[in-house]
Amino acid sequence: MTTFVSLLVNGISQGAVYALIALGFVIIFKASEVLNFAHGSMLLLGAYVIARLVPSVGFAAAVAIGVASTALLAVLLERLLFSRVGRNKGLGGHGQVAALTIMTLGLDIVIVTDMARRIGSGVLSLDQPWGSGAFSFGDVAITYNRLIAIATAAVLILAFLAAFRFSGWGVALRASAEDAETAALMGIRRWQVSALAWLLAGALAAVAAVFLTGSPTPGLEPSIRTVAFAAFPAAILGGLDSTTGALVGGLIVGVVEAMAAGYSSHLDFLGGGFGAAVPYIVMLVILLARPAGLFGTRELARV
Amino acid sequence: MSDPRSAGGLRAALAGRLPLVALPVLLLLLAALPFYLDEFWLRVGFAIFAAVIGAIGLTILVGITGQLSLGHAFFLAVGAISYCWLASEPSKLGSRHLDGLGLPPLVAMVLAVLISGIAGLVFSPVAGRLRGIYLGIASLGLVFVGQHVLNSATPLTGGYNGRRTPDFELFGLKFNDGGTAVLGIPFNRFERLWYLGLVLVALAAWFAYGLLRSRPGRALRAVRDGEIAAAVTGVDVTGYRARAFLVSSMYAGLAGVLYALSIGSVAPESFTVEVSIQYLAIILLGGLGSVGGAMAGAAFVIALPMLLEQYSENLPFLSEPGSGGVTYSEAAKYAYGAAVVLFVLFQPRGLAGIAYSLVARRRGAALRRQRDGRPPGGDSGADGASVTTTVSASTPASAASPG
Numbered sequence: 001m002t003t004f005v006s007l008l009v010n011g012i013s014q015g016a017v018y019a020l021i022a023l024g025f026v027i028i029f030k031a032s033e034v035l036n037f038a039h040g041s042m043l044l045l046g047a048y049v050i051a052r053l054v055p056s057v058g059f060a061a062a063v064a065i066g067v068a069s070t071a072l073l074a075v076l077l078e079r080l081l082f083s084r085v086g087r088n089k090g091l092g093g094h095g096q097v098a099a100l101t102i103m104t105l106g107l108d109i110v111i112v113t114d115m116a117r118r119i120g121s122g123v124l125s126l127d128q129p130w131g132s133g134a135f136s137f138g139d140v141a142i143t144y145n146r147l148i149a150i151a152t153a154a155v156l157i158l159a160f161l162a163a164f165r166f167s168g169w170g171v172a173l174r175a176s177a178e179d180a181e182t183a184a185l186m187g188i189r190r191w192q193v194s195a196l197a198w199l200l201a202g203a204l205a206a207v208a209a210v211f212l213t214g215s216p217t218p219g220l221e222p223s224i225r226t227v228a229f230a231a232f233p234a235a236i237l238g239g240l241d242s243t244t245g246a247l248v249g250g251l252i253v254g255v256v257e258a259m260a261a262g263y264s265s266h267l268d269f270l271g272g273g274f275g276a277a278v279p280y281i282v283m284l285v286i287l288l289a290r291p292a293g294l295f296g297t298r299e300l301a302r303v
Numbered sequence: 304m305s306d307p308r309s310a311g312g313l314r315a316a317l318a319g320r321l322p323l324v325a326l327p328v329l330l331l332l333l334a335a336l337p338f339y340l341d342e343f344w345l346r347v348g349f350a351i352f353a354a355v356i357g358a359i360g361l362t363i364l365v366g367i368t369g370q371l372s373l374g375h376a377f378f379l380a381v382g383a384i385s386y387c388w389l390a391s392e393p394s395k396l397g398s399r400h401l402d403g404l405g406l407p408p409l410v411a412m413v414l415a416v417l418i419s420g421i422a423g424l425v426f427s428p429v430a431g432r433l434r435g436i437y438l439g440i441a442s443l444g445l446v447f448v449g450q451h452v453l454n455s456a457t458p459l460t461g462g463y464n465g466r467r468t469p470d471f472e473l474f475g476l477k478f479n480d481g482g483t484a485v486l487g488i489p490f491n492r493f494e495r496l497w498y499l500g501l502v503l504v505a506l507a508a509w510f511a512y513g514l515l516r517s518r519p520g521r522a523l524r525a526v527r528d529g530e531i532a533a534a535v536t537g538v539d540v541t542g543y544r545a546r547a548f549l550v551s552s553m554y555a556g557l558a559g560v561l562y563a564l565s566i567g568s569v570a571p572e573s574f575t576v577e578v579s580i581q582y583l584a585i586i587l588l589g590g591l592g593s594v595g596g597a598m599a600g601a602a603f604v605i606a607l608p609m610l611l612e613q614y615s616e617n618l619p620f621l622s623e624p625g626s627g628g629v630t631y632s633e634a635a636k637y638a639y640g641a642a643v644v645l646f647v648l649f650q651p652r653g654l655a656g657i658a659y660s661l662v663a664r665r666r667g668a669a670l671r672r673q674r675d676g677r678p679p680g681g682d683s684g685a686d687g688a689s690v691t692t693t694v695s696a697s698t699p700a701s702a703a704s705p706g
Contacts, residue, residue, distance in 0.1 A: 035439065085648060085651070096651075097371075097436065098365055098369065101439060102584065102647065103648075105580045106584060106640045106641070106644045109577075109580060110637055113633050113636040113637060114637070117633055229576075232443060236437060236440045240436065276447065276451065280443070280444030280445075280448050281448055283440070284448070287432075287441050288428060291432045291434075291437065
């Protein structure tokens with residue numbers, strides 16, 4: 001039982017971080033209909049900036065600069081690259097979506113290659129001030145890093161959902177996701193909405209990076225991007241256009257992954273290293289039952 | 304030149320039938336190359352042939368049907384590993400036992416393609432129901448889950464260590480290094496593989512062109528351009544999506560077999576998401592939905608790292624792996640990543656788009672000359688020189704026409 005509770009708590013904390021990443025993924029998709037495969041590399045960049053700055057300016061300032069620079073990069077990418085593709089003629093709707101998505105993959109290749117080259121084979125530390133200590137509650141142990149991750153993610157996600165529901169930007173974003181043309185006619189500036197969405201998504205990715213590289217993970221390695229990849233199934237199984245879905249999806253993936261890793265001795269018949277594949281299996285099963293994810297909008301068409 | 308009309312007509316006719324003339328010439332050229340190239344270039348060529356086949360399969364799925372797939376690497380892996388399993392004898396690698404059926408390599412190749420197709424069919428409940436982007440991420444799952452499954456099936460795949468690719472053999476002709484010589488040129492493994500690759504690429508492209516110009520091809524495009532409209536006209540949308548996925552996975556399987564032959568050994572570890580991304584880059588650079596473009600894209604993306612590796616000592620901006628500078632593989636990744644971004648921005652229809660507009664312009668110019676009944680002034684068409692000599696005869700419209 002204690003193992004179960006401990007795995008559950010750890011799974012929720014990891015899931016909370018996935019939810020942060022998935023949320024960024026979802027708002028970018030809602031705002032500009034781009035499936036941003038470069039999200040993992042933006043996260044890597046944020047972590048790298050923080051790790052390089054920590055020795056000279058201290059943790060708090062480094063995180064602030066790291067978050068700001070990742071957010072800035074995201075906005076620049078949106079302004080300079082993604083918003084321009086829409087003006088191109090010569091591709092149909094589907095070709096357009098495929099081309100945009102492949103462009104994010106191209107960006108991902110460039111940024112990840114560069115990051116991997118700079119980080120090298122070593123492990124960079126982000127030097128989180130809460131260190132690698134663990135908090136014990138009876139037999140249930142969880143590292144401070146993960147505890148703080150849960151708290152931070154909860155605050156950020158609640159703030160975000162509130163903003164999404166009540167702020168002018170949130171209403172504008174939802175309106176233009178619903179019907180871009182009508183929203184534009186109502187005076188909503190689409191470029192502002194989508195630039196802000198990219199800004200927030202970049203910032204969330206950098207915050208997630210702080211916790212992904214903290215204990216029990218040894219530090220920043222290029223492979224962190226693969227960990228961040230687990231946020232894709234999280235976003236999809238929740239429904240790509242649903243913020244609630246990102247939250248639920250993140251938690252499901254985090255918990256299932258932790259359980260699979262924790263009970264791996266009982267799951268030996270499935271082969272070693274089953275934990276890495278499990279988010280995708282859950283995603284495939286859910287997609288079979290609900291092709292638009294748990295909370296995604298089902299597009300109905302009568303023929 | 305005596306009759307300007309017939310000369311202009313010949314040009315227009317040539318521009319119209321360019322593929323018919325160019326194709327045999329190109330094939331002859333490719334068939335003659337092994338007599339002039341050394342082994343390195345043949346190796347590059349064979350790797351390109353393998354990628355071309357895989358890319359044609361992916362462009363049928365992504366470009367023609369409008370379904371995004373990141374799962375191509377998985378089907379390559381299934382093809383490559385099935386071939387190794389079917390064609391090799393049971394063996395031992397260290398303490399590990401490796402299964403093998405010892406079938407003739409040609410049979411093994413055909414069966415490996417079929418097995419990849421079956422793997423695609425198994426996924427078809429997902430592939431048929433999901434659209435575009437959703438399928439993209441679902442197929443990403445295929446890569447991760449597939450890698451786990453393949454790594455666990457050690458007797459088949461060799462696990463993390465992988466296994467050796469058995470040599471290809473055709474009706475008793477072994478594709479290993481033998482001492483045969485043709486016309487004084489040693490005719491070894493890569494010379495023979497070159498012809499195998501060339502034949503398979505030709506077949507793959509022929510099948511793809513046939514498919515795209517037939518009823519199923521039009522149905523697939525209809526599904527891409529308007530799902531509801533397609534369904535209304537009687538196209539089984541789910542069925543065609545699933546079948547496009549099936550065809551694409553069989554192409555990937557064949558590409559996997561050739562990949563295994565070109566590398567000499569395979570491990571599940573080699574078939575990561577990066578491989579899928581590489582294939583997407585290939586078809587995007589070539590032009591989504593274009594078979595010829597897939598070939599050009601493959602040549603660029605596959606040859607670039609190999610060439611940079613070969614000539615890294617002569618290139619001042621490259622440094623040795625481990626020295627902290629930019630290595631050849633990193634330089635190649637920067638280059639094709641950036642190329643993808645630039646193409647989407649400025650030439651979203653890829654190399655095929657550039658080729659189309661060039662051909663269209665030439666054809667237009669030739670037709671215009673024919674209509675005006677003017678001799679094509681020299682080789683360069685209606686440029687400044689011919690305008691000055693025939694200035695009295697040329698109308699303003701034809702003088703302004705692009706050359």
